[in-house]
Amino acid sequence: MQNLIIVFLIIIIGILFTLYVFLKKEIKNTTNQLKRINKIDTNSKIQLSSTDKILQELVTEINRTLVEKQEMKSEYKKVDLELKQAIANMSHDLRTPLTSIMGYIQLIEDDNLSDDDKKRYVDIIKRRAKSLEILISSFYEFSRLEGKEYQFQLKSIKLPIVTSDIIASFYNDFIEKGIEPIIEIDNNLESTIADEKAVRRIISNLIQNMIKYGNSFVKIELKQKDNYILMSFENDAEDLEKDHISRLFDRFFTANKTRSDNSSGLGLAITKQLVEQMGHSISAELNEGNLKIIIKWKTL
Template sequence: MILWTAAVSAALVILIVIFILYRRQVKEICRQLAFLKENPTNMRLTSQLPLSEVNKLIDEVNDLLDRSRELRKESLHSETQLKETITSLSHDIRTPLTSLDGYFQLLQESMSEEERLRYIEIIQTRIESLKDMLEELFTYARLQDHEYRLELGKTDFGQCVYDTVFSFYQDFQKRGIEPEADFCDGRIYVRGNEEALRRGIQNMIKNALVYGYTQISFKLYKTDKYAGFRCSNDTEHPDEIDIRQVFGRFYKADSARTQNSTGLGLSITKELARRMGGTAEASLEKGIFSVDFLIPLVEEKPYNS
């Protein structure tokens, strides 16, 4: 009887000690949480006691804290990007508008018919440039809508490439560049959207015209799974190109910052490729910058006789 009473007493003492330890640890956790609430630091909850259940709870809370900090970091990054976007858009649109205003004044003041015609041509070029910029911004805005869907179907990828490349004939002439072309034979069909394909290819060629020094080349090819279009150009300042950032929003190498461009072209190209189940890749080797536009081939059904 005495032994039983002693055992019960010992058990009660142990339970009381465990209860006190649990209570003390819970109070410590509450204290740490209160501190973190008022002081957004990277501190994590800690435990001084070997209590498995409490330690498991602390681990779960720490995981939530880590996720919360990650979300806060992403939110701050998005806010910064939004501010940069607004600044970039304001600058990119204001620059050609200011230029137009200046040429309109010169046009009004000019007494020479030859000068007037020259100013009219410049104004038309600036308006076309501004139109292209606004079209890029509109396309980019649409692609930011996660509910926006491209209508995909069987599309002649090769024909899209041919038509788009040849539509830049006058641009190549103005630059004094004769592009090299290596196009594979036969029809190449992809599961894509014709308008999106043309837009993606156009952006690649425009980028080459901005950054290309003396050479531009095109390649149409296919792999086991993809149809590919490669646009390559030599560069006068290859050290200015950050290959990790070329698909980033509003990216411009230093030598192109004076161009009337949003810097969205390649970003749009990659997003369009992604929306069609493909991708876009960039490389820089021995001063040659290349972009590959890869779109999934249409799966040909076997013919059953």
């Protein structure tokens, strides 16, 4: 009986030792894989041959952590790239009017310059300075929106009244561009909750965008659909491409790669932030060469 117990203990010890050796081997293999992944910065995952549930759970958690690490690293690279691009764009946008202003100042300093030319150059400098002021204000406003520092005064708004008022203020701009807008506004709409100042900024931004880039076709529509008020701004956009749509509301994005149209690319980004932070939604689509920006305002 005593010998049987000894044999049984030896078998148990042998099994435990074998299991220990196997687990040690698996842990060492896992450690080596982890070192390799960290060293060469690969997206590989740890492979496990063991069917041991505890080891499998451990490796699963390690792999999940590795995936999160890679995602964080990718997001950091994306943010870093966007920041560098933003700084480059801001530098370009600020430098352009400043260079122009400095050039005209040098011309004014010419003693042989006539009074009429001096007056004309001063007027140009004033316009450039005003553009610079608007640009800096846009940078500041966008930073406030991104930092969630913008204070909204939400109240019940009648969109047909506000929209018609703003469209009327752009009458001369449409005339100068030689465009007759198609306006379809349903005056019997429900109210929405929004900040009136922000709503006016949104509509103004979108109309300015239409006037700037539309050449022959402009349409503004306001109508009820289910529990929403649909507000759309449509214009011809021959130079716009399908892949531009997904980036249309990105900060500093402009379809003009040379940025020679004096566009900071912040107008639509600010518009999107304003709409969404008030609890509504905005989207864009491109159909048969026409750009259509749609805002869905929730009704009361």
